[in-house]
Amino acid sequence: MDAKITEILVCPLCKGPLLWNEKKKEFYCRSDMKAFPVIDGIPCMVPTEAREMKEEEIEELDKNELYRHYSCSLSQHPSAQ
Numbered sequence: 046m047d048a049k050i051t052e053i054l055v056c057p058l059c060k061g062p063l064l065w066n067e068k069k070k071e072f073y074c075r076s077d078m079k080a081f082p083v084i085d086g087i088p089c090m091v092p093t094e095a096r097e098m099k100e101e102e103i104e105e106l107d108k109n110e111l112y113r114h115y116s117c118s119l120s121q122h123p124s125a126q
């Protein structure tokens with residue numbers, strides 16, 4: 046998924062930033078605990094189509110998020126170019 050797309054997308058409910066769930070290939074809002082599916086490459090931002098997320102799921106994604114940022118900062122290090 047293009048990183049630029051994830052920066053533009055906001056939650057239709059709270060207008061907060063949406064995060065990307067690589068494992069399930071869907072966007073999710075952390076504060077609303079809702080996941081939005083991507084159908085045929087197009088994010089479906091319809092609140093009624095959103096999936097309820099469990100607290101454990103959010104916690105698990107938080108761990109992955111930290112890991113992803115860590116690996117990103119490594120690959121973008123100036124000395125790597």
Ligand SMILES: [Zn+2]
Nearest residue numbers: 056059074077
């Ligand atoms: Zn939200």
